[in-house]
Amino acid sequence: EVQLVESGGGLIQPGGSLRLSCAASGFSVDDYAMHWVRQAPGKGLEWVSGISWNSGSIDYADSVKGRFTISRDNGKNSLYLQMDSLRVDDTALYYCAKDIFGPLVPAGGLDVWGQGTTVTVSS
Amino acid sequence: DIQLTQSPSFLSASVGDRVTITCRASPGIRRYLAWYQQKPGKAPKLLIFTASTLQSGVPSRFSGSGSGTEFTLTISSLQPEDSATYYCQQLNPYLTFGGGTQVEIK
Numbered sequence: 001e002v003q004l005v006e007s008g009g010g011l012i013q014p015g016g017s018l019r020l021s022c023a024a025s026g027f028s029v030d031d032y033a034m035h036w037v038r039q040a041p042g043k044g045l046e047w048v049s050g051i052s053w054n055s056g057s058i059d060y061a062d063s064v065k066g067r068f069t070i071s072r073d074n075g076k077n078s079l080y081l082q083m084d085s086l087r088v089d090d091t092a093l094y095y096c097a098k099d100i101f102g103p104l105v106p107a108g109g110l111d112v113w114g115q116g117t118t119v120t121v122s123s
Numbered sequence: 124d125i126q127l128t129q130s131p132s133f134l135s136a137s138v139g140d141r142v143t144i145t146c147r148a149s150p151g152i153r154r155y156l157a158w159y160q161q162k163p164g165k166a167p168k169l170l171i172f173t174a175s176t177l178q179s180g181v182p183s184r185f186s187g188s189g190s191g192t193e194f195t196l197t198i199s200s201l202q203p204e205d206s207a208t209y210y211c212q213q214l215n216p217y218l219t220f221g222g223g224t225q226v227e228i229k
Contacts, residue, residue: 035218037167045159045167045210047218059218095166106215109157109172116166 002026002112004096009117016086020117022079022096027112030054030074033099035110036081038092038119048094049081053102064090086121093118125152127213129221137229142198144224146211151191155214158187158196161223162207171196172214203228 008020020036035050049060049070058070069082079096093116101108128147136142146156154174159167169178171187174194184199198205206228211221 037220044208044223045161045212045220047212047220050218061219100169100172105218106155107157107218109169109178109212109214110159110167111169111172111178113166113168 002098004098004112004114006094006096006114006117009094009119011120011122012086013123014086014088014121016121017082017084018086018119020081020083020094020096020119022081022114024077024079024098027098028074029072029077029079029098032102033104033107034070034072034079035097035099035107036070036079037095037097037110037113038090039095039116040089040092043092046092050099050104050107051079052104057104059104083119086119088121091119091121125150125213125217125219127211127219127221129211129224131224132222133225133227135227135229136201138201138203140201142201142205142226144196144209144211144226146189146194146196146221148192148194148213152213152215154190156187156189156194157212157214158185159210159212160205160207161210167210170209198226201226201228 036048096114097110098112158171161167
């Protein structure tokens with residue numbers, strides 16, 4: 001079964017750091033582009049970051065550029081999001097998602113999603 | 124940046140109605156657009172990719188059309204289980220989502 005399971009969320013003070021993990025099963029993360037998408041409470045979807053199948057292309061939303069770093073461990077079949085200098089407006093449910101294609105852009109569409117992990121930034 | 128505007132933000136329709144949601148891009152994005160359905164407490168589900176290709180397993184009452192600057196998601200005969208929020212997403216060169224359309228069943 002194709003599945004994504006996120007972990008690593010929690011309550012963190014502004015300015016702190018968290019590392020989200022996303023474990024994939026049923027497919028290889030190095031065959032597809034992978035993405036992080038977040039959803040603030042009661043709000044819409046916001047694309048956060050993506051990485052192409054060969055890690056040759058990486059991009060970030062302007063709102064997180066310079067603070068977040070996406071990476072992948074093919075041996076562990078996992079995706080990661082290192083989040084530094086966290087702000088209150090980073091509070092959201094963070095989803096890991098698989099693209100139907102390998103390149104970052106043009107993307108194909110996100111066909112497999114995890115259940116999400118909640119990040120709460122508050123003092 | 125490319126602006127992606129989705130409308131309406133809310134619609135209420137009856138079972139069996141034909142429902143259309145619009146997503147406008149400025150400037151144009153050729154056919155690089157996807158549509159998703161999200162139910163409360165659940166992850167989004169891919170419905171349509173490359174503007175009009177139906178994702179495997181998605182009921183045929185869902186269809187997508189358009190290219191360039193205007194795209195539509197159509198539900199040909201609304202069903203009770205279609206109550207959800209629908210999002211469009213541009214796929215090139217940016218990956219931003221539209222603001223969402225909440226569909227309510229009367």
